[in-house]
Amino acid sequence: MKKISLLKKLNWLASIVGQYYNDRSEGLGLLKLEYTKPWPGDTVPNGHTSIVIKITPDGSLYKVSQQYFLKGELQRENSWLASFSLYPNFSLTEIGGFHYCILDPLKNALYLEEDMPGCLSVVSVYHIKTEQVR
Numbered sequence: 001m002k003k004i005s006l007l008k009k010l011n012w013l014a015s016i017v018g019q020y021y022n023d024r025s026e027g028l029g030l031l032k033l034e035y036t037k038p039w040p041g042d043t044v045p046n047g048h049t050s051i052v053i054k055i056t057p058d059g060s061l062y063k064v065s066q067q068y069f070l071k072g073e074l075q076r077e078n079s080w081l082a083s084f085s086l087y088p089n090f091s092l093t094e095i096g097g098f099h100y101c102i103l104d105p106l107k108n109a110l111y112l113e114e115d116m117p118g119c120l121s122v123v124s125v126y127h128i129k130t131e132q133v134r
Contacts, residue, residue: 020086027090030103031055031062035110035126039068048072053101053110053126055092062092064101066112 032055039049054065058081066078080099082092090103100113108128115121 023086026105027084027086027103030090030105031057031084034129036129037124037126039070051124051126052129053112061095064092064094064099 035053036050039051048069048071050069052067052069054067056063056065061081062084064080064082068075068077080094080097082094082099082101085091085093090105092099092101092103094100098115098117100115102111102113103109104111110126112124112126113121114124
């Protein structure tokens with residue numbers, strides 16, 4: 001049986017550490033973007049409605065804000081604190097609540113799952129605002 005050299009082991013370790021930091025920087029980059037989708041059910045003739053999700057650092061956690069806009073004016077806002085995880089995917093999990101966000105860098109999307117007790121889970125798809133597309 002062939003022994004693996006110390007140099008080869010160090011090379012493997014360096015590639016693992018490099019991949020981790022590459023994934024981490026990509027995940028943190030996704031947190032700086034704003035995600036949006038149309039606001040269904042509340043449209044008005046010739047009006048523009050949307051829901052925007054913004055993620056901002058709040059200590060070691062992140063504040064996720066879901067803002068509802070009608071003709072560019074903020075109508076209401078829901079916010080919650082979440083922890084960020086790189087693996088198994090880029091995700092934000094609400095602390096003590098029912099929201100779970102998955103960030104998809106390949107589709108430039110954020111999937112928001114709202115899991116209320118006694119109700120069905122609802123998954124909404126938000127896309128990166130067009131002026132921010134990577």
